[in-house]
Amino acid sequence: MDARIQQSVVANLLTRPAAAQAGPFVLGIDPATTSPGINYATPRPGSEITPAAVTEMVAAFRAADRLPRLEYVTSSAPELEKHLLAAGFTVEARHDYLVCTPETLVVPPAPDGFDLREPATDEQRVAMVNAQIIGFGGDPGATAEDAERMGRLQSRGGVSVMAVAADGTCAGGGQAVPPNDGVSEVAGIAVPPAYRRRGLAAAITARVAAALFAGDGTVAWLEASGPDAGRIYERVGFRPTGKRLYLVLDR
Incomplete structure (x- = not known):
């Protein structure tokens, strides 16, 4: 499931108006906003990550005048965190992700009013x-x-x-x-x-x-x-x- 979730992030970022690629990374760039929640990068699942690839990705963010930022499923790039920390990145958050399917979904009624x-x-x-x-x-x-x-x-x-x-x-x-x-x-x-x-x-x-x-x-x-x-x-x-x-x- 991790690989499917990570690939869905890649696909979503590629729909941004000015999406870019830098080595194994996809950057979701939207010229209409500087929001870091919209303009961020993610690695393609299973890609080899090197310090040189991180440098290329940061340069692409600088060229787009956006803050270098990443979101990704940790197991999809297990070596990435150490390379990012070595390049000066800091951890913003660690979150669990949760999955729902038609078999598990429970739809409550809309609250009164x-x-x-x-x-x-x-x-x-x-x-x-x-x-x-x-x-x-x-x-x-x-x-x-x-x-x-x-x-x-x-x-x-x-x-x-x-x-x-x-x-x-x-x-x-x-x-x-x-x-x-x-x-x-x-x-x-x-x-x-x-x-x-x-x-x-x-x-x-x-x-x-x-x-x-x-x-x-x-x-x-x-x-x-x-x-x-x-x-x-x-x-x-x-x-x-x-x-x-x-x-x-x-x-």
Whole structure:
């Protein structure tokens, strides 16, 4: 499963508007944003990694005027971490990833007073991105480029689900990238503080996975940033499967 998950990351990054390759690395570059969560690299699974390849990858990031940063399944490149640390990278995070299949998925009903739907207009997409930003602790500031990015994801077979309160306010959201060989990453599951502890995160996650499985998806995966998030995802059928590593060269 590790190799399938890592290959799905490679495939996703190759869809970025200015995707690049540097030796065994794929860089997902988007000229419309400097966000490190969008502009990052990953190794092709099973590739030989050398210090020279790391140097080439850093140079490609510099040429694109982006911060050198990587996300990857640790077993797909077991020697990579030591080469990155030697080059000055630091570990940003170590996360478990969890996997769900149609056989394990449990879809709870939407919590009372909320409707789960796919954002269909740019106004709705901006509202969803703002709710996600607030849910992750930031200040709302979604742009037309964010709406366009979500629209592209949806048009290519990705999934977006927003929770809407009775007064029309977006109360959270999440999305999944288009499946590659049946595998898709679920990401951005976020609920603003005012709407938490009502089961929205679990319901959004399950609805995203269900939409994937209704199409070409056979495996949905996501990351848990901590035990509390992990319990939410396990409640709807995600199971801990492997490890992912984030590193950054912050200079």
